[in-house]
Amino acid sequence: MPATETEIPQPENHINGVSTEAKKDADSIIKFHARLATAAGMIPVNGVDIALVTAVQVRMVSEICKAYDVEFKEDMVKVGLTSVIGSTIARLVAYGAREAFNAFSQFGSLADNLTNAAISGFFTAATGEIYSMHFESGGSLADLDLTDFVDYASEQIKTGKLHPSLFASINSGFSYLY
Numbered sequence: 001m002p003a004t005e006t007e008i009p010q011p012e013n014h015i016n017g018v019s020t021e022a023k024k025d026a027d028s029i030i031k032f033h034a035r036l037a038t039a040a041g042m043i044p045v046n047g048v049d050i051a052l053v054t055a056v057q058v059r060m061v062s063e064i065c066k067a068y069d070v071e072f073k074e075d076m077v078k079v080g081l082t083s084v085i086g087s088t089i090a091r092l093v094a095y096g097a098r099e100a101f102n103a104f105s106q107f108g109s110l111a112d113n114l115t116n117a118a119i120s121g122f123f124t125a126a127t128g129e130i131y132s133m134h135f136e137s138g139g140s141l142a143d144l145d146l147t148d149f150v151d152y153a154s155e156q157i158k159t160g161k162l163h164p165s166l167f168a169s170i171n172s173g174f175s176y177l178y
Helices: 020-041 048-068 073-100 102-107 109-136 146-158
Strands: none
Touching: 020 048, 020 109, 048 073, 048 109, 073 109, 073 146, 109 146
16 A cells, blocks of 8 residues: 555644734735725826835835735835836736726816826735735745746736626726725
8 A cells, every 4th residue: 555645733723834813914904905006096197106106016015014014125126017017017007908998088188197096006916815825825025036926917807807898887997806
């Protein structure tokens, strides 16, 4: 009879070696910072909104690191760059969504600000999810790769969770906040 591997028993409050409390904390941190980024996305000054969303994302990643007991200091520049890229992409997607879905044109800048706010918050939530999943699997900031972000976005598109129509209405555009 072949030998079988025995699983190492894990405490009840752990999944894959990660505390379920850490996951709960991370989820709460992500939701809070997605709301902050949504508010920052309402700032009608180009550049200021990106800077604020970037700051929110960097703070969020710092808090997620604390939740998972992952060292944050050494890789802050990498996190900052990732956040800047994420906030800039969110701003570009918001611009594209405004152009593609001109349904709110009669509302002018209010519609532009709401679209930017929804997309800024969504991308912040997605960024937080990527970090959380990476840390859950035992990763650190040092081994996080930009392909993790691309893979996550691709998966969201394939499953229909990330689609331009998500931002076509006010209710669906802010669904990540619930």
